[in-house]
Amino acid sequence: MxxxxxxxxxxxxxAEAFPGGSARVEHADGVTxxxxxxxxxxxxxxxxxxxxxxxxxxxxxxxxxxxxSAIGLEPMAVTTSLTMxxxxxxxRADLVAEARMLKLGRTLxxxxxxxxxxxxxxxxxxxxxxxxxxxxxxxxx
Amino acid sequence: MxxxxxxxxxxxxxAEAFPGGSARVEHADGVTxxxxxxxxxxxxxxxxxxxxxxxxxxxxxxxxxxxxSAIGLEPMAVTTSLTMxxxxxxxRADLVAEARMLKLGRTLxxxxxxxxxxxxxxxxxxxxxxxxxxxxxxxxx
Amino acid sequence: MxxxxxxxxxxxxxAEAFPGGSARVEHADGVTxxxxxxxxxxxxxxxxxxxxxxxxxxxxxxxxxxxxSAIGLEPMAVTTSLTMxxxxxxxRADLVAEARMLKLGRTLxxxxxxxxxxxxxxxxxxxxxxxxxxxxxxxxx
Amino acid sequence: MxxxxxxxxxxxxxAEAFPGGSARVEHADGVTxxxxxxxxxxxxxxxxxxxxxxxxxxxxxxxxxxxxSAIGLEPMAVTTSLTMxxxxxxxRADLVAEARMLKLGRTLxxxxxxxxxxxxxxxxxxxxxxxxxxxxxxxxx
Numbered sequence: 128m129x130x131x132x133x134x135x136x137x138x139x140x141x142a143e144a145f146p147g148g149s150a151r152v153e154h155a156d157g158v159t160x161x162x163x164x165x166x167x168x169x170x171x172x173x174x175x176x177x178x179x180x181x182x183x184x185x186x187x188x189x190x191x192x193x194x195x196s197a198i199g200l201e202p203m204a205v206t207t208s209l210t211m212x213x214x215x216x217x218x219r220a221d222l223v224a225e226a227r228m229l230k231l232g233r234t235l236x237x238x239x240x241x242x243x244x245x246x247x248x249x250x251x252x253x254x255x256x257x258x259x260x261x262x263x264x265x266x267x268x
Numbered sequence: 269m270x271x272x273x274x275x276x277x278x279x280x281x282x283a284e285a286f287p288g289g290s291a292r293v294e295h296a297d298g299v300t301x302x303x304x305x306x307x308x309x310x311x312x313x314x315x316x317x318x319x320x321x322x323x324x325x326x327x328x329x330x331x332x333x334x335x336x337s338a339i340g341l342e343p344m345a346v347t348t349s350l351t352m353x354x355x356x357x358x359x360r361a362d363l364v365a366e367a368r369m370l371k372l373g374r375t376l377x378x379x380x381x382x383x384x385x386x387x388x389x390x391x392x393x394x395x396x397x398x399x400x401x402x403x404x405x406x407x408x409x
Numbered sequence: 410m411x412x413x414x415x416x417x418x419x420x421x422x423x424a425e426a427f428p429g430g431s432a433r434v435e436h437a438d439g440v441t442x443x444x445x446x447x448x449x450x451x452x453x454x455x456x457x458x459x460x461x462x463x464x465x466x467x468x469x470x471x472x473x474x475x476x477x478s479a480i481g482l483e484p485m486a487v488t489t490s491l492t493m494x495x496x497x498x499x500x501r502a503d504l505v506a507e508a509r510m511l512k513l514g515r516t517l518x519x520x521x522x523x524x525x526x527x528x529x530x531x532x533x534x535x536x537x538x539x540x541x542x543x544x545x546x547x548x549x550x
Numbered sequence: 551m552x553x554x555x556x557x558x559x560x561x562x563x564x565a566e567a568f569p570g571g572s573a574r575v576e577h578a579d580g581v582t583x584x585x586x587x588x589x590x591x592x593x594x595x596x597x598x599x600x601x602x603x604x605x606x607x608x609x610x611x612x613x614x615x616x617x618x619s620a621i622g623l624e625p626m627a628v629t630t631s632l633t634m635x636x637x638x639x640x641x642r643a644d645l646v647a648e649a650r651m652l653k654l655g656r657t658l659x660x661x662x663x664x665x666x667x668x669x670x671x672x673x674x675x676x677x678x679x680x681x682x683x684x685x686x687x688x689x690x691x
Contacts, residue, residue, distance in 0.1 A: 144314050173285050173343035180325035183350065187320055202314035207658065208631060208680065209324065210351040210492045212519050212537060214512040229535050230496040234657055235630065235682075237494050239521070239535065253511050253521065255494055255537060257631065259658075348517065349490060349539065351633045353660050353678055355653040370676050371637040375516055376489065376541075378635050380662070380676065394652050394662065396635055396678060398490065400517075426596050455567050455625035461610055465632065466603035484596035491606065492633040 131157055131199055137192050144202060150188045150224075155196035160226040162189045163245075166219055176216040183211050186240040186254035189224040194236045194258045197228065201261060207235070208257045217251040220244035226256075234260055272298055272340055278333050285343060291329045291365075296337035301367040303330045304386075307360055317357040324352050327381040327395035330365040335377045335399045338369065342402060348376070349398045358392040361385035367397075375401055413439055413481055419474050426484065432470045432506075437478035442508040444471045445527075448501055458498040465493050468522040468536035471506040476518045476540045479510065483543060489517070490539045499533040502526035508538075516542055554580055554622055560615050567625060573611045573647075578619035583649040585612045586668075589642055599639040606634050609663040609677035612647040617659045617681045620651065624684060630658070631680045640674040643667035649679075657683055 132140070137152040154161040164185045172178040187206055194204050223243050230237045235257055242252040273281070278293040295302040305326050313319040328347055335345050364384050371378045376398055383393040414422070419434040436443040446467045454460040469488055476486050505525050512519045517539055524534040555563070560575040577584040587608045595601040610629055617627055646666050653660045658680055665675040 174346070179328055179347045179350070180321060183324045183328075183352075184321035187324075205315070205357075206320045206352075206354050208351070208353045209320070210349070210537060210633060211324075211347075212349045212511065212539070213347050214519060216346075229494065229532060237496060237535070250511060253519070253537065255492060255535065257494070351492060351678060353652065353680070355660060370635065370673060378637060378676070391652060394660075394678065396633060396676065398635070429592060456628070461629045461632070462603060462607035465606045465610075465634075469602055469606075487597070487639075488602045488634075488636050490633070490635045491602070492631070493606075493629075494631045495629050498628075 131197060132195050137195060140195070140200065141188075148188070150185055152192050155192050157193075157197035158228050160189055160193035160196055162192060162224045164222045164224070166221050168219075171219070174216060176218050177220070177222060179211075179213060182213070182222065182242055182252045183209065183254070185222055185224050185242060186211060186252065186256060189226040189240045190236075190238050190256035190258060193226040193228060193238055194260070197231050197236065198260060203261050204258050206256060207259045210255045212253045213251070214253060215249060215251045217244035217247070220247075222251070236260060272338060273336050278336060281336070281341065282329075289329070291326055293333050296333050298334070298338035299369050301330055301334035301337055303333060303365045305363045305365070307362050309360075312360070315357060317359050318361070318363060320352075320354060323354070323363065323383055323393045324350065324395070326363055326365050326383060327352060327393070327397060330367040330381045331377075331379050331395075331397035331399060334367040334369060334379055335401070338372050338377065339401060344402050345399050347397060348400045351396045353394045354392070355394060356390060356392045358385035358388070363392070377401060413479060414477050419477060422477070422482065423470075430470070432467055434474050437474050439475075439479035440510050442471055442475035442478055444474060444506045444508075446504045446506070448503050450501075453501070456498060458500050459502070459504060461493075461495060464495070464504065464524055464534045465491065465536070467504055467506050467524060468493060468534065468538060471508040471522045472518075472520050472536075472538035472540060475508040475510060475520055476542070479513050479518065480542060485543050486540050488538060489541045491536055493534060493536045495534050497531060497533045499526035499529070502529075504533070518542060554620060555618050560618060563618070563623065564611075571611070573608055575615050578615050580616075580620035581651050583612055583616035583619055585615060585647045587645045587647070589644050591642075594642070597639060599641050600643070600645060602634075602636060605636070605645065605665055605675045606632065606677070608645055608647050608665060609634060609675070609679060612649040612663045613659075613661050613679035613681060616649040616651055616661055617683070620654050620659065621683060626684050627681050629679060630682045632677055634675060634677045636675050638672060638674045640667035640670070645674070659683060
């Protein structure tokens with residue numbers, strides 16, 4: 128049986144592990160995950176739009192949540208690569224990230240993440256993210 | 269003549285445009301740039317090491333500085349893509365980012381960024397970053 | 410009105426521009442495109458599976474077809490970046506590539522491509538591809 | 551002691567494993583590798599320049615050679631990801647690829663590859679390539 132974490136367990140873990148973080152896991156089932164990041168005026172860049180690093184952090188968090196939802200609590204799962212394409216400026220808006228598992232292997236999890244401004248049809252960013260899964264992972268209680 | 273910005277001009281611009289930022293431009297000449305990010309305990313992740321998003325933000329800042337050092341002040345130069353490979357955990361350390369211009373075109377600037385923990389020989393991360401250059405750029409005064 | 414090309418026009422162009430090529434455009438509508446590459450024993454690698462460069466070429470062709478289906482005949486649209494993740498070995502199989510437009514801008518088109526072995530549910534590779542659109546493009550007749 | 555392969559051993563292996571291939575390993579020492587691809591008029595694209603897939607294949611071969619030069623003969627080392635940035639059109643020219651190891655880990659090797667047209671100062675393409683190293687690798691004889 129595969130250990131796993133749901134959205135509530137992930138939010139509890141994130142609150143403890145990343146005290147300053149503000150993305151909230153809305154859904155995670157091992158195959159897809161959805162996170163929401165409320166707009167924060169301190170996370171903007173010239174052009175009055177959410178900054179690139181903020182979106183990269185959200186993409187990374189979304190793939191982390193998706194991976195842990197698949198394999199269970201494993202804080203030392205680490206990002207090995209992230210490719211981000213910035214498509215449109217989101218402006219001053221909440222962001223919604225939808226992650227999708229492309230491959231869950233023995234040592235690597237690969238997924239992509241599509242980020243949209245709240246209510247927008249077209250994505251503002253797209254990421255492909257790879258996580259490394261430690262050889263002996265802790266099992267979620 | 270090509271407009272350009274040096275390290276002092278870039279630091280003055282960063283201080284105004286990104287009030288919370290803390291990376292410092294040590295050198296920038298249009299071909300290479302070097303930035304330093306002092307260790308901040310609020311920017312760590314499980315494993316007691318500088319977080320991935322912090323390193324992605326540093327890589328992005330380094331390529332932004334390199335691009336502006338080549339074309340002059342252009343706040344609306346924006347990242348179009350960033351590919352990050354995480355190589356080793358830097359631990360609790362200052363980070364030094366060295367950016368190198370691979371191509372400065374009419375509409376795109378492409379470079380790579382190598383990040384090392386202060387004093388380390390081997391890189392902890394490597395990025396390839398592309399910036400889009402606006403059609404009519406402001407010229408540095 | 411946007412110039413555009415359909416699958417038949419794209420196949421005619423490919424046959425002329427890439428005499429050795431064998432991928433066939435099955436569908437292209439400016440938003441999505443589907444290409445098929447018949448298995449060729451000369452395109453394998455150790456492990457008796459379609460080689461990586463073969464799959465990269467297919468991903469590139471798929472995004473080229475998708476871009477031309479959106480903007481019309483423009484042979485000098487060129488790839489500016491391609492990020493490929495290899496997920497599973499396809500073995501000895503025809504490959505089907507499905508491309509999706511993420512952004513069609515004034516100077517750049519960005520899309521992703523999912524490649525599956527014929528009949529397989531899970532993808533064997535995923536690519537994000539960016540094409541540069543020339544300032545003055547030829548219009549398809 | 552680390553098993554390894556030199557340029558002559560790699561060329562002998564390539565000749566057998568990729569009968570149609572034509573890239574030649576000029577140097578490989580586990581840390582850097584240099585390959586040369588003679589110009590072939592059948593590998594061009596519109597614009598009378600070496601095609602993108604040809605350059606991606608060369609980048610992949612260069613990182614394969616570098617990895618095998620470090621770990622010894624392991625045909626089942628496979629590419630897990632490749633990010634290519636196309637910088638300038640090489641035209642009708644031999645290509646020289648220089649690969650550099652960024653990290654040689656237990657399960658992953660990460661490097662970058664810079665490709666230049668013969669005699670050119672500026673690169674025509676840059677790649678970051680990751681290879682997966684099988685758990686039990688064969689040792690070079």
